[in-house]
Amino acid sequence: DLHVKDNVPHSPSELDADPCEDAFEHMNEKEITALCWASSFGSMIAVGYVDGDILLWNIGGDAFSKGKHAGVSGKDVVKLQLSSSEKRLPVIVIHWGSLSQNSYEGQLFVYGGSEIGSEEVITVVSLQWSPGMEMLKNVRRVDLSLTGSFADMILLSSLRTGGKSHFDGLFVLTNPGQLQFYSVEILSALVSNQERKSSLPGIEPPVATPTINPQMTTAKLSLLPRDVTFSMWLSEMTSVGPTLDPAEMGKWPLSGGTHGEISSAEEKQQKVIYIAGYRDGSVRIWDASNPTLSLLSVLEGQVHGLESACSDASVTKLDFCAFTMSLAVGTESGAVRIYNLNNDAECRKLHLIKHSEHEVRDVLPSKGPQCRAVVSVVNSPVRSLQFSASGAKLAVGFESGHVAVFDVMSVAVLFVTDSTPSSNYPVISVILKKISDVDGLVKGSKYSGPNYAEQPMEELMFILAHDSKLNIIGSRTGNPISSRPLHLKKKLTAISMYVIGGSNLMSTSSSKQREQANKDTTILHEPTQDGSARGGDLKGAERPSAEGGSLLDSLVLVCGETKLRLYDMKSVIQGEDKPSYKVKLGNTCCWTSLLSKDDDVCGIIVCYNSGVLEVRSFPDLKLVTGSSLTSILRWNFRPKMEKLMTSTENGLVSLVNGSELAFISLSSGENETRFLESLPLLHNKVLAAAADAAICYSEKQKKQVPVVGVLGGIVKGFKKEKSNNAKKCLS
Incomplete structure (x- = not known):
């Protein structure tokens, strides 16, 4: 038998084929796991077996044409072994590519057949023999190292003159989502180098949404209002947006294709944008209304060519206001960049604010997004960002525990202060909320702060630190609403916070239920992997009446790693740790998001560090349904994956795993933004x-x-x- 073992001789004379007289017996005893044609004219077939053996059968020989009983000559069957080990992997995938019109010269691509426990590789075996397989004239091999776990491989062929197929190269897909192409020239060069193993990467495709190079650090998914204005804005952004580098496109063997069309005029108005920040300080914006994302803009970390130490600082946080078409970019250096995305050519001023210094520079107008301001007031990484509902103010939370509020319209810093007295914990969430008649509520509290002087209908700033301390201050002066911030009785590592106004509550609860909850009633539920458990119902929730929509009835939801706690606004302002509802989670929570229907909050999405996803009802926080990333995407949850998770209010969630970007919908019947008919x-x-x-x-x-x-x-x-x-x- 012919054995191509670990140390492949380079002398063709050492590779003469020995007879394989037990071919048919060998074939009948073992299971075939893979096979392919191994010639241009269908006269040769390569068969892989469960024990790792590979047999090359010359089915054009006389013995085979006469059937099994005519006898098989040894010259018609050759056996290859990729490893001398007794325990080998099955031959899982095998392909053949002819290198010339000569039917007896080509390359065999094999995944499997190697020693169990060895490194994953694709073995390329270059074969050349004389007609009839009397003698192998040349056999060489090279093992291609993989950049991830093997997923699949296919050959690329093209039709040449006379309708004959020509082998052009090999596509290799590895997890997670990495695709590489090896041309015939690259493969031939690797084999001719006479090196047993090669780590040379193949040609990578032009990346529409880069996640690794450059490294994506944060993301924001935003659902735009159903308005013709936003559709026109996206069209304008697309017309002035960047395109892929032609030189990069030229290296990739595939091109062309068309986008699918969405027939419904109503669906065309539903627009989504996906914004990503990167380690090099850049930001990219895509139209994510369809499964094929369209790049709208690339914002470099260096603004208008200005050199600064924070130009290449990693992006840590993003926020977008559709009302004013403003984008806020927070960085690791503490600098915050504010952009105007509405293609305003009249934006000719750039504000540079660094601590107490404020400089205004004239800039040349250009099409596309314009940077209005770069603000640096705290030398600490930005950990939270949020525009007010009107977009007139921007709240910023820092790693050092400081918070700041910027006036976006006049480009000014209103104040910078500590989140809570003598607290150095990072600020993980800041929310600006306009509350009516807060003054009356504060005066009725025995914990009211003496320095509070905000006007009615003024926006309040809710601040949540990593240690779950919750404080409320006025957004105009920074004065505390209460001299006693909310401290939880038991230590809890905070994940997120939401302030849900009375007009945004889809569910209401009776006073009797609230009283029972305030008696420390705890809902305990262990999340399941299969998502089969069910408790609440989003559809059966009652909506409040218009009279009950006062913002004084707002609720504050604090999400921690092990608990969810829902508070009345009065309890929060008075610093009383008396939740209306609380849930003890079975696993460690790492990410949450609200779920809304018709602008009313109806549930909350919870993600655990095990990859389990849950949808819970609101406000009772009961489990409605659950699933997992393993069952949906076949992904294993990785550390810090939650940093790139983002969602819209209707349950569309985006996630990143290595080179893969995925969008999933957790809302039942939700198909407003990802259309199957619009696939490329x-x-x-x-x-x-x-x-x-x-x-x-x-x-x-x-x-x-x-x-x-x-x-x-x-x-x-x-x-x-x-x-x-x-x-x-x-x-």
């Missing part, structure tokens, strides 16, 4: 119809040709339940 097409309907006709004609022709005798014998290597399907494929 690599061919049109005319070409598809022509291809179908050609396939049907080919199948009719094959039925008129008798089956070669050897195929009836080879398929016996399959299990009985697979035999019928195998015969159909091979005949």
Whole structure:
């Protein structure tokens, strides 16, 4: 037998094929796991077995044409072994690419057949033999190291003169989501180098949404209002947006394709933008209304060519205000950049604020987003950002525990202060909320702060630190609403915070239920992996009346790693740790998001560090349904994956895993933003119809040709339940 072992001799004379007299017995005893044609004219077939062996069968020989009983000559069968180990992996995938019109020269691509426990590789075996397989003239091999775990590989072929197929290269797909292409030139060079192993990466495709190079650090998914204005804005952004580098496109062997069309005029108005920040300080914006994202703009960390130490600082936080079309970018250096995205060519001023210094520079107008201001008031990483509802103010929380509020309209710093007295914990959440008649509520509290002087209808700033201390201050002066911040009785690591106004409550609860909850009633639920458990219901929730929509009835939801706690506004302002509802979680929570329907909050999405996803009802926080990233995407949850998770209010969630960007919907019946009919097409309907006709004609022709005798014998290597399907494929 011929054995291609670990140390492959370079001398062709050492590779003479020995007879393989037990070929048919060998075939019948073991299960076939993979097979492919291994010649241009269908005279050779490569068969991989469960024990790692590979047999090359010359089915064009006289013995095979006469059937099994004619006898098999050793020159018609050659066995290859990729490893000398007794315990080898099955041959899982095997492909053949012909390098010339000569049917007896080409490359065999194998995944599997190596020693169990060895590094994952794709083995490329270059074979050349004389007609009839009397002697192998040349055998070389090289192992291609993989950048991740193997997923699949396919060959790229093209039609040449005379309708003959020509091998052009190999596509290799690894997890998570990395695709590489090895051209014939690259593969031939690797084999000719006579090195056993190669770590040379292949050609990577042009990346529409980069996640690794550069490294994505944060993301924001925003659902735009259903308005023609926003559709026009996206069209304008697309017209002035960047395109892929032609030089980069030229290296990739595939091009073309068309986008699908969305037929419904109503659906066309539903727009989503996806914004991502990167480690190099840049920001990219895409139109994510369809499954194929369209790049709208690339914002570099360096603004208008100005050199600064924070130009390449990593982006840590993003926020977008659709009302004013403003984008806020927080960085690791503490600098905050504010952009105007509405293609305003009249934006000719750039404000540079650094602590007490305020400089205004004239800039040349240009199409696309314009940077209005760069503000640096705290030398600490930005950990939270949020615009007010009107977009007139921007609240910022820092790693050092400081908070700041900027006036976006006049580009001024209103104040900078500590989140809570003598607290150095990072500020993980800041929320600006306009509350009516707060003054009356504060005066009725025995804990009211003496320095409070905010006007009615003034926006309040809710601040949540990493240690779950919650404080409220006025957004105009920074004066505390209460001299006693809310301190939880038991230590809790905070994840997020939400302030839900009375007009945004989809569910109401009776006073009797609230009283029972205030008696420290705890809902305990262990999340499940299969998501089969159910408790609440989003559809059956009652809506409050218009009279009950006072913002004084707002609720504050504090989400921690192990608990969810829902408070009345009065309890928060008075610093009383008396939640209306609380839930003890079974696993460690790492990310949350609110779920709304018709602008009313109806639930909360919870993600655990195990990859389990839950949807809970609001306000009772009961489990409605659950699933996992493993069951939805076949992803294993990785550390810090939650930093790139973001969602819209209707349950559309985006996630990043390595090179893969995924969008999933956790709202039942939600299909407003990801349309199956808008998936990209690599061919049109005319070409598809022509291809179908050609396939049907080919199948009719094959039925008129008798089956070669050897195929009836080879398929016996399959299990009985697979035999019928195998015969159909091979005949």
